Amino acid sequence: xxxxxxxxxxxxxxxxxxxxxxxxxxxxxxxxxxxxxxxxxxxxxxxxxxxxxxxxxxxxxxxxxxxxxxxxxxxxxxxxxxxxxxxxxxxxxxxxxxxxxxxxxxxxxxxxxxxxxxxxxxxxxxxxxxxxxxxxxxxxxxxxxxxxxxxxxxxxxxxxxxxxxxxxxxxxxxxxxxxxxxxxxxxxxxxxxxxxxxxxxxxxxxxxxxxxxxxxxxxxxxxxxxxxxxxxxxxxxxxxxxxxxxxxxxxxxxxxxxxxxxxxxxxxxxxxxxxxxxxxxxxxxxxxxxxxxxxxxxxxxxxxxxxxxxxxxxxxxxxxxxxxxxxxxxxxxxxxxxxxxxxxxxxxxxxxxxxxxxxxxxxxxxxxxxxxxxxxxxxxxxxxx
Numbered sequence: 277x278x279x280x281x282x283x284x285x286x287x288x289x290x291x292x293x294x295x296x297x298x299x300x301x302x303x304x305x306x307x308x309x310x311x312x313x314x315x316x317x318x319x320x321x322x323x324x325x326x327x328x329x330x331x332x333x334x335x336x337x338x339x340x341x342x343x344x345x346x347x348x349x350x351x352x353x354x355x356x357x358x359x360x361x362x363x364x365x366x367x368x369x370x371x372x373x374x375x376x377x378x379x380x381x382x383x384x385x386x387x388x389x390x391x392x393x394x395x396x397x398x399x400x401x402x403x404x405x406x407x408x409x410x411x412x413x414x415x416x417x418x419x420x421x422x423x424x425x426x427x428x429x430x431x432x433x434x435x436x437x438x439x440x441x442x443x444x445x446x447x448x449x450x451x452x453x454x455x456x457x458x459x460x461x462x463x464x465x466x467x468x469x470x471x472x473x474x475x476x477x478x479x480x481x482x483x484x485x486x487x488x489x490x491x492x493x494x495x496x497x498x499x500x501x502x503x504x505x506x507x508x509x510x511x512x513x514x515x516x517x518x519x520x521x522x523x524x525x526x527x528x529x530x531x532x533x534x535x536x537x538x539x540x541x542x543x544x545x546x547x548x549x550x551x552x553x554x555x556x557x558x559x560x561x562x563x564x565x566x567x568x569x570x571x572x573x574x575x576x577x578x579x580x581x582x583x584x585x586x587x588x589x590x591x592x593x594x595x596x597x598x599x600x601x602x603x604x605x606x607x608x609x610x611x612x613x614x615x616x617x618x619x620x621x622x623x624x625x626x627x628x629x630x631x632x633x634x635x636x637x638x639x640x641x642x643x644x645x646x647x648x649x650x651x652x653x654x655x656x657x658x659x660x661x
Contacts, residue, residue, distance in 0.1 A: 277323045278304040282314050285332040287610065287644065288633040289618045295610075299333070303639040311634060332649055334613050335633050336392030336640035337592045338620035340551045341473070341530050341580025343397050344405060347382035348375035350584040358561040359479040360492045366585060367500075372400050382590055383412045389591040390642030395473065395528065395551075395580070395624050397421050397446055403434045406443055416441035417624045419473045422461040423448040432461050433468070442625070446473035447522065450513055451485045451494075451503065455520055462522050471526050471624055473551075477513040477539065478531040479563065486513050514539035523548040528623050530580065533557055533565040540566070544575040549623040552615075554599050556582035568605040578620040592616050593645050600651055609652045613644070 279302070286299030288311065300317040302310035310317060318325070354365050386394065393415035398405045402420035409416040422432055422445055432445040445465050447458045458474075465472040477483065481493035488508035497503045509516045514535060517523050525547035532543065532550050543550060550570055557563040570577050579599060581590045596612055621631025629638050 278302050278309060278321070279323050280314075280317065280321045280325045281328060281333075281639075281641070282318075282325060283328040283333045284330045286311075286633060287332060287334045287613055289335050289610070289613060290632050290634050291618075295332070301633060301639070301641075306639050308633060308635050308637050308639050328643070332644040333633075333641045334644050335617040335621075335631055335642065336638070337390045337616045337642050338393040338395075338578070338624065338626070338630060339386065339391050339580055339590065339592050339616075340395045340528060340549075340578045340620035340624065341397070341553055341582055342394050342590065343399075343583035343585070344379060344382060344394070344409075345374065345398055345401060346371065346583040346585040348373065348378040348584075350378070350382075351588075353585045355559050356562055359481060360496060362560045362586065363493065364496060369585075374401065374404070379408065382584060383408070383414065385590050386414065387412070389589075389593060391590070391592055392638075392640045392642075393417075393441075393621065393624065393626055393630055395419065395471075395620065397473065399423065399448075402443055403436055406434075406436060406438055406441060410438045410440050414440065415626060415630060417444055417471060418442075419444050419446035419471075421446050421448050422457050423453050425454040425457065427457050427460045432464050433470075442470065444468075444470040444472065447475075449475045449478070449482065450516055450520075451482060451506065452497070458522060459520055462520075462527075466524075466526065469526075471528055472522070473528040473530060474517065474522055476517055476529040476532055477534045478557075479561070480534060482513055483534045486511060486516055512536065512539060514542050518542055518546060526623075528578075531557065531565065532570065533563050535566065537569065540569055540573050540575070544573045549576040549578060549619065551578050551580045551620070552599070553580045553582040553587075553595075554602070555588070555595055556580075556586040559586045559588070564602075567599065567603055571603075571607065571611065572605070576619050576623065577615055578623065579615045580620075593642070593648065597645065597648050597651070600648065609644075609648070612648070 300314040484491040523546035527548040618631040
């Protein structure tokens with residue numbers, strides 16, 4: 277039997293479609309089968325009706341970048357002291373000591389705040405994280421992180437099958453992952469038609485390492501026996517990623533903080549999707565990507581929370597509210613919602629199930645917080661004065 281859900285407004289995120297007032301969504305077996313206004317759909321509906329009240333609903337949220345392996349580090353890592361100090365502290369922590377109870381708490385937080393899918397980076401426990409996410413009911417892409425100098429003899433991606441997600445591969449960074457490893461990882465993802473993720477242009481030390489300039493972070497890594505034979509390409513991170521063939525329409529480029537106007541145009545031209553993690557960047561050292569330029573560029577942009585070692589929570593609506601509150605320029609509610617629904621669903625390969633509210637998609641909804649709605653109402657009133 278079908279069920280009708282009623283809400284004051286529905287932001288369906290179907291490209292070009294307006295917000296529906298007094299919205300009605302008819303659902304059968306977990307799939308949207310009809311969409312419209314309550315006035316038009318209610319008279320012919322024979323099943324139960326659930327009135328969600330005076331709220332704006334949107335598709336379930338897609339968190340494009342998380343590190344759930346670090347869920348046990350919530351509140352333990354230093355804030356505002358910069359990337360090198362943050363990493364130095366992180367390396368003193370039991371990074372890979374998974375705590376099942378705290379991981380479960382993190383997963384419950386994701387679901388409670390409207391997230392239905394994550395793009396999660398797994399440095400060591402890819403199959404375990406995928407199994408945990410599968411059991412949680414969340415959709416997922418778990419990216420097995422490629423790091424170091426050795427190309428694996430068989431595959432970067434563990435062999436396993438899941439009903440709600442997939443395993444893929446990510447490059448950790450341009451300096452901690454050998455260029456041959458990065459290229460091989462990207463090639464494997466491409467051969468399998470899978471998304472590929474890469475931390476890119478995250479902080480000043482990355483740019484310095486790439487340019488062959490002095491770097492406290494490089495010194496830290498070499499003191500730990502890493503990057504002893506690293507040869508700097510003497511290029512900006514974005515250009516080096518392009519030259520290695522890492523940026524294309526299946527790439528999720530994460531952070532993209534330290535970029536020039538030319539870098540932005542290069543990424544846009546590559547077709548890659550940019551994942552901004554505003555609160556994580558601020559938590560670590562107060563850095564801020566050029567949000568306005570990324571949005572204006574026309575490159576696909578989405579948001580991620582990053583890890584609980586560098587953020588206070590995994591609430592994607594809190595991330596969106598922070599972004600909207602600090603954005604200096606034209607940004608609509610639809611633009612913002614696309615960054616946490618339709619755009620990340622597409623790059624993670626789930627656009628046929630998630631990211632929009634329309635017939636044939638999963639009946640998974642989120643409620644847009646009143647604070648976000650009020651922000652855009654106040655913005656419109658201010659602009660009309």
